[in-house]
Amino acid sequence: MxxxxxxxxxxxxxxxxxxxxxxxxxxxxxxxxxxxxxxxxxxxxxxxxxxxxxxxxxxxxxxxxxxxxxxxxxxxxxxxxxxxxxxxxxxxxxxxxxxxxxxxxxxxxxxxxxxxxxxxxxxxxxxxxxxxxxxxxxxxxxxxxxxxxNDEKRKYIHLTAVFACNFVNHLYARAKEISDSQGIPFDYFLPLIDETTQKIHELEPKLAQTGPAIRNDEKVLKLHESLLTDEEKLKIYKTLNESIKKMYH
Amino acid sequence: MxxxxxxxxxxxxxxxxxxxxxxxxxxxxxxxxxxxxxxxxxxxxxxxxxxxxxxxxxxxxxxxxxxxxxxxxxxxxxxxxxxxxxxxxxxxxxxxxxxxxxxxxxxxxxxxxxxxxxxxxxxxxxxxxxxxxxxxxxxxxxxxxxxxxNDEKRKYIHLTAVFACNFVNHLYARAKEISDSQGIPFDYFLPLIDETTQKIHELEPKLAQTGPAIRNDEKVLKLHESLLTDEEKLKIYKTLNESIKKMYH
Known part of the structure; x- marks a missing residue:
């Protein structure tokens, strides 16, 4: 051929x-x-x-x-x-x-x-x-x-990739804005980021979830909201926490 | 000691x-x-x-x-x-x-x-x-x-970690719901997920962004919105795309 x-x-x-x-x-x-x-x-x-x-x-x-x-x-x-x-x-x-x-x-x-x-x-x-x-x-x-x-299935593959990659990268970019604002090198978060990604090779992501939203820690959630002074990050924070709560509670 | x-x-x-x-x-x-x-x-x-x-x-x-x-x-x-x-x-x-x-x-x-x-x-x-x-x-x-x-700085470290890890894991969980719905093994996305995370070891995440929102591909964005039938994923999709657009345009 x-x-x-x-x-x-x-x-x-x-x-x-x-x-x-x-x-x-x-x-x-x-x-x-x-x-x-x-x-x-x-x-x-x-x-x-x-x-x-x-x-x-x-x-x-x-x-x-x-x-x-x-x-x-x-x-x-x-x-x-x-x-x-x-x-x-x-x-x-x-x-x-x-x-x-x-x-x-x-x-x-x-x-x-x-x-x-x-x-x-x-x-x-x-x-x-x-x-x-x-x-x-x-x-x-x-x-x-x-x-x-087929075309139909490929649409969903692309959509999955947008969630698992394009959006993930954007969260890294927004996270870096927060650490930059405090003079903390973003590199310090790379071992934690790597470990988060490695974990889902062994554990279903739904079972690997941690953080304040899944444990309904309203005190920490309110504190974080008060720290987020720009509209975009606050919207992301509220939307994703709400989605985490809906998934587990 | x-x-x-x-x-x-x-x-x-x-x-x-x-x-x-x-x-x-x-x-x-x-x-x-x-x-x-x-x-x-x-x-x-x-x-x-x-x-x-x-x-x-x-x-x-x-x-x-x-x-x-x-x-x-x-x-x-x-x-x-x-x-x-x-x-x-x-x-x-x-x-x-x-x-x-x-x-x-x-x-x-x-x-x-x-x-x-x-x-x-x-x-x-x-x-x-x-x-x-x-x-x-x-x-x-x-x-x-x-x-x-100090306590103040540690609050922001934790907040950064919520964006870069807890939220990232939740996106993996939501992405898996989409691939599961089409019978596509989520494992198929792991090489792409790994590469996305590896990339930011060499490239600032803001410069590594790809996907329909950053190239203002309204046709694909509308198509994806029509595929998302549940409220939570649609809200995440819109919020994150809006945030990507605001960051670059």
Whole structure:
């Protein structure tokens, strides 16, 4: 099976790396950014082009969500299977006359950061069972966690990730505002933050809950509210405590 | 300096372990729960008693917040320095005629979980500089992060920890409700969760923010709101997105 990878960003880089490590050959890496393409090409010995898209059985498109339609329209091969790698874009966003699919790795990628690919879940979507099998087999060579997920299911995966990652990061940012205001280095909280995250590897998060809200410690809750002078943090404080109370009481 | 440790819970256990590893002798471990005392006593070769509190220069009280007043009243030695280890209780909660202080390790402790003590921040509070020095020296033998923090400052440390840990854990619990509803194993999100937490070791959380709210993706935000059928999660979703928008726009 001839595979062409389209894109030169964080996801494309890590897919090139993961495929290479799994000894799956990539015939070409295609994109606009010649500098980035050349780097990936050299690092993983994959031919690249910014001009002529090679013929392939499978095209994997790892570009920004908003470019998927435009980039996918470049593929004129009606016998090809085409996959994008986005969590929040429909399979039908692919624009062209070919078999459409999704090959979505659930992770946040940076080029400089090494990752254990075997742990990254891949969510697959395709038009028919045969294409599902092709993509499942491919993903299984990289990762131990491969699962089917149609557009509908992927919406919920994305929503879960917003709660567990985007919102969590925002709480870190708001927490840092509080510690900064008192001249306490935020780094001091990292061991506690790490431990909180490690804990849920062993314990269901619902059972790992601690803090003033779950023990209905009204005295501490009122004290904290009096310390929060800005509206946004106070709103977060009240909303999350109310939600904790509703979950347990 | 003769040190007596009071309590046999998670914090007391880890202090006994940390002191032993740092070759700081503890003269006695004192408490009510003979079974737990005996275990700690055997593991770290520390004499224990549930009846007679030994004479000491320093008493460290690691019991539940609500028991600090009662337990500390047992100490009749007016020449002693007495410290509790709680983040959310005032130094003045210690009830007795002796020098009062706080020796607060910022971490969540479980007996079964090994910890790198050198990274755990210790926050010290005492009545005078001499006592501050005694406790700072002691903590420095265990940890690289030792800092003074009076009652006022400790309130903010606790508040920061509520945002960065208690609330984060609750978001994990709410996220799991969403993935459970779709039959997606929550374990699939752990690599992404780990990476989100690891990222802030290298990048300020404010700069690490991603997701639909920071890129003002109203289409995705509206879609997610339509997926959230229960009131609590919808309220969290709106409150946190609003706060993200306010922080960046």
């Amino acid at each position: 001839q595979i062409v990878l389209i894109g030169s960003g964080n996801v494309a880089f890590h897919l090139a790396k993961a495929f290479t490590e799994a000894q799956i050959p990539i015939s070409q890496i295609f994109g606009r950014n010649t500098t980035e393409l050349q780097k990936i090409s050299e690092q993983f010995s994959i031919p690249f082009s910014a001009k002529t898209l090679a013929e392939a059985d499978l095209y994997i498109i790892s570009v920004s969500d908003s470019s998927i339609a435009e980039v996918s329209a470049l593929i004129k091969n009606e016998n090809a299977l085409v996959a994008h790698t986005s969590g929040s874009v429909s399979r039908e966003a692919l624009s062209g006359n070919y078999r459409k699919s999704v090959f979505y790795p659930l992770q946040t990628f940076s080029k400089s950061k090494n990752l254990d690919y075997s742990k990254i879940p891949f969510f697959i979507d395709a038009e028919n069972e045969n294409d599902e099998e092709i993509l499942k087999n491919l993903a299984s060579k990289i990762s131990k966690n491969v699962m089917l997920a | 003769q040190i007596v440790l009071i309590g046999s819970g998670n914090v007391a256990f880890h202090l006994a372990k940390a002191f032993t590893e740092a070759q700081i002798p503890i003269s006695q471990i004192f408490g009510r729960n003979t079974t737990e005392l005996q275990k700690i006593s055997e593991q770290f070769s520390i004499p224990f008693s549930a009846k007679t509190l030994a004479e000491a220069d320093l008493y460290i009280i690691s019991v539940s917040d609500s028991s600090i007043a009662e337990v500390s009243a047992l100490i009749k030695n007016e020449n002693a320095l007495v410290a509790h280890t709680s983040g959310s209780v005032s130094r003045e909660a210690l009830s007795g005629n002796y020098r009062k202080s706080v020796f607060y390790p910022l971490q969540t402790f479980s007996k079964s979980k090994n910890l790198d003590y050198s990274k755990i921040p210790f926050f010290i509070d005492a009545e005078n500089e001499n006592d501050e020095e005694i406790l700072k020296n002691l903590a420095s033998k265990i940890s690289k992060n030792v800092m003074l923090a």
